[in-house]
Amino acid sequence: MHIGIQELPKNLxxxxxxxxxxxxxxxxxxxxxxxxxxxxxxxxxxxxxLEKILELDQLRRQKLTQxxxxxxxxxxxxxxxxxxxxxxxDAPVAMEEMGKISDQIKALDAEVARIDAELESLMLWLxxxxxxxxxEGTEExxxxxxxxGEPKKKDFPAKPHWDLGKNLGLFELDRAAKxxxxxxxxxxxxxxxxxxxxxxxxxxxxxxxxxKEVAPPYxxxxxxxxxxxxxxxxxxxxxxxxxxxxxxxxxxxVPLTNFYQDxxxxxxxxxxxLTSATPxxxxxxxxxxxxxRGILRVHQFNKVEMVHFVAEDQSAxxxxxxxxxxxxxxxxxxxxYRVVLLAxxxxxxxxxxxxDLELWAPxxxxxxxxxxxxxxxxxQARRANIRYKMKGGKPKFVxxxxxxxxxxxxLMVAILENYQEADGHIKIPPVLVPYMGGVTVL
RNA sequence: GGAGAGAUGGCUGAGUGGCCGAAAGCGGCAGAUUGCUAAUCUGUUAAGGUAAAUUUUUGCCUUCGCGGGUUCGAAUCCCGCUCUCUCCGCCA
Numbered sequence: 001m002h003i004g005i006q007e008l009p010k011n012l013x014x015x016x017x018x019x020x021x022x023x024x025x026x027x028x029x030x031x032x033x034x035x036x037x038x039x040x041x042x043x044x045x046x047x048x049x050l051e052k053i054l055e056l057d058q059l060r061r062q063k064l065t066q067x068x069x070x071x072x073x074x075x076x077x078x079x080x081x082x083x084x085x086x087x088x089x090d091a092p093v094a095m096e097e098m099g100k101i102s103d104q105i106k107a108l109d110a111e112v113a114r115i116d117a118e119l120e121s122l123m124l125w126l127x128x129x130x131x132x133x134x135x136e137g138t139e140e141x142x143x144x145x146x147x148x149g150e151p152k153k154k155d156f157p158a159k160p161h162w163d164l165g166k167n168l169g170l171f172e173l174d175r176a177a178k179x180x181x182x183x184x185x186x187x188x189x190x191x192x193x194x195x196x197x198x199x200x201x202x203x204x205x206x207x208x209x210x211x212k213e214v215a216p217p218y219x220x221x222x223x224x225x226x227x228x229x230x231x232x233x234x235x236x237x238x239x240x241x242x243x244x245x246x247x248x249x250x251x252x253x254v255p256l257t258n259f260y261q262d263x264x265x266x267x268x269x270x271x272x273x274l275t276s277a278t279p280x281x282x283x284x285x286x287x288x289x290x291x292x293r294g295i296l297r298v299h300q301f302n303k304v305e306m307v308h309f310v311a312e313d314q315s316a317x318x319x320x321x322x323x324x325x326x327x328x329x330x331x332x333x334x335x336x337y338r339v340v341l342l343a344x345x346x347x348x349x350x351x352x353x354x355x356d357l358e359l360w361a362p363x364x365x366x367x368x369x370x371x372x373x374x375x376x377x378x379x380q381a382r383r384a385n386i387r388y389k390m391k392g393g394k395p396k397f398v399x400x401x402x403x404x405x406x407x408x409x410x411l412m413v414a415i416l417e418n419y420q421e422a423d424g425h426i427k428i429p430p431v432l433v434p435y436m437g438g439v440t441v442l
Numbered sequence: 443g444g445a446g447a448g449a450u451g452g453c454u455g456a457g458u459g460g461c462c463g464a465a466a467g468c469g470g471c472a473g474a475u476u477g478c479u480a481a482u483c484u485g486u487u488a489a490g491g492u493a494a495a496u497u498u499u500u501g502c503c504u505u506c507g508c509g510g511g512u513u514c515g516a517a518u519c520c521c522g523c524u525c526u527c528u529c530c531g532c533c534a
Contacts, residue, residue: 064492068503075503078515082460085515095514102514264452264489389452392471395489 026382027057027123036129043136043344044127046233053126056119060112067108074101124232128379130344131316131353141343142356148327149336151360151367156422160363161413162294164420165191168442171295183284185295185409190442194415194428195302195408197435199277202304202329202405209325211275211306216255218278219246224258227384229350229376236285248281253402256307257376260386265309265398267390271318272309275405277302295409296368302408308401311388312378315399316353319375322403323355326371329405333429335414336360338367352377355403359410363417368410373403 030037030053041048077098084091135141165171170191176184187195207213225231225247230238239248249255256274265272280303291297306325310318323339330337342354351374358367378397381387387395419427426442433440 061492064503068492071503072501074515079461081514085460091514098514100514266452 027053027119030054030123030126031057033129037126040127040129040344043130044347044349045345046125046127046349048125049122053119053122056115056122060115060119063108063112063115067105067112070101070105070108074098074105077101124226124383127349128229128352128376130347130351131375131377134347134353135341135343136345137343138345139343142346143341143343145339145341145355147336147338148331149334149360151336152362154362154420154422158362158365158417159420159424160294161361161416164363164416164424164426165294167424168426170194170416170442173295180299182292183298184300185298187412190436190439191412193436193439194432194442195412197432198408198411198415199302199304201332201432201435203275203277205329205332206273206275206304206306206325206405209273209328211273214252214256214259214274214276216249216252216259216276216278218249218255218281219244220249220254220258221245222247224261224384225249225254227261228254228257228380229348229383230254233349237283239281239283249278250282251280251303251402251404252276252278252305253307256305257380257386257400257402258384259307260309260398261384263386264395265386265388267311267388267393270309270311270388270398271314274307274309275304277304279303280407294364295413296364298409304405304407306403306405309386309388309398310401312396312399315375315377315401318399318401319353319355319373322373322401323357326357326373326403326405330357330359330370332431333411333415335411335418337370348372348374350374350376350379352379357404357406359414361410361414361417363420364413368413370406370410370414371404374401376400376402 030050034050038050040046041050077094080094081091081098084094130136135143159167162173165173168191169189170187172186172188173184176186179186203213219241222231222245225238230247230250234250238250240246241248255278256276259274260272279300281300284297284299287297295301306322308315308318308322327337327339337357337359340356340358342351342356347354354372354374356369357371357373359370361368377399380400381397386398386400388398389395415429416426419429421427428436428440428442
């Protein structure tokens with residue numbers, strides 16, 4: 001009696017697309033840093049059965065040594081038979097013994113496979129461990145690191161972007177709702193052109209800073225989206241095409257980070273910087289009622305993303321570069337923003353340290369999150385199996401970082417609300433004028 | 443969608459049932475040698491797991507696209523899947 005992997009329950013089988021015997025979050029790290037892992041689980045509000053993981057880990061190793069001993073015996077017998085056959089003799093006793101051993105191996109192998117699958121399905125729920133310099137606690141422990149510019153009030157009553165957009169014909173939210181439903185946007189006329197201008201301006205800027213532009217797929221498979229850590233936790237947040245088992249990307253972090261999935265990058269190529277402008281698709285499940293007006297929260301939006309691949313001793317510095325590159329966009333656009341260091345409880349599943357960039361919007365009188373820059377350390381690299389190798393060295397997991405540079409809708413809101421004039425028109429920020437074909441006012 | 447071909451180590455590529463984890467070549471690394479920006483010779487050259495020991499080793503196991511099956515034994519035979527290429531069809 002043996003259980004093949006195909007007879008596993010569907011949910012386990014789905015998780016077993018990973019390399020055989022490969023465990024994505026280092027089980028040794030868990031064994032050796034139990035307290036840190038526990039703390040991370042609590043900080044990030046996850047529920048993971050650590051005891052079960054440790055128990056399965058132990059059981060797995062126990063079974064593994066058993067089956068390996070048997071395999072060793074089998075190999076020896078096989079050699080015996082092989083030699084006998086080659087000298088024209090027969091080895092009926094050894095052959096019969098080997099048959100018995102093989103049966104035992106099959107049974108044990110199946111058991112190990114089942115344990116592996118269960119272990120992996122549990123381990124996929126373990127979040128990344130926050131870096132030591134991240135403040136502990138929930139949202140209210142977030143720290144404003146610096147502010148650029150001043151959150152000024154207009155010397156006339158500032159209009160919110162939905163009024164500005166409607167008056168100037170920059171977007172058509174009613175018609176977007178007609179086509180798709182609530183929380184969809186549709187830029188029109190010079191509004192659409194402004195979006196295109198922003199995307200091009202941001203991409204061009206990043207390319208100049210050493211990023212390679214990528215135009216990736218927007219539909220990705222389950223393995224890819226598990227690699228970056230959106231799955232299994234955020235399954236309900238994503239649009240999914242069941243017929244083809246594709247997920248619509250919630251951010252281009254997913255295809256960009258998985259660019260080197262299952263690869264060993266030659267060490268001398270690091271650091272590698274990728275950027276792309278893609279749509280992002282988010283169901284925003286559980287967010288209904290929040291930010292319903294205007295385009296602050298929509299199911300589909302465009303975003304320019306930056307991703308870094310670096311050696312482990314470079315990731316802390318790389319995060320600063322990433323934030324700096326995102327800030328550069330906002331500075332060139334002359335927008336007031338602040339940099340916020342997120343507390344452990346406000347960080348995403350995959351992140352060890354995150355800075356948010358928030359733009360000041362005088363119309364809605366709020367700080368708007370337009371960028372989230374995260375150091376994911378080796379967390380995503382383990383899941384996606386991305387390594388690098390220096391000459392003569394052993395392969396190691398890379399560190400991956402990602403940050404928006406930046407997301408369009410809230411950037412658009414900030415531009416419209418900040419650059420509005422008393423007469424209801426909107427000035428185009430000077431850096432965008434060339435991208436607008438010379439248009440200076442909306 | 444249909445027909446066919448293929449998938450082997452960093453790369454090229456041999457291997458149709460038994461010391462094949464895998465020939466050979468290239469590339470890489472180390473050494474030797476030659477007076478010249480290179481040649482020649484020699485050696486070496488994967489990843490993962492696990493145990494002992496321990497900071498560097500040693501033993502054992504696994505891995506020839508993925509997953510099953512046949513067999514005492516599978517890179518090799520059979521089945522399913524994925525991907526790549528060629529041709530046909532369809533199509534933005």
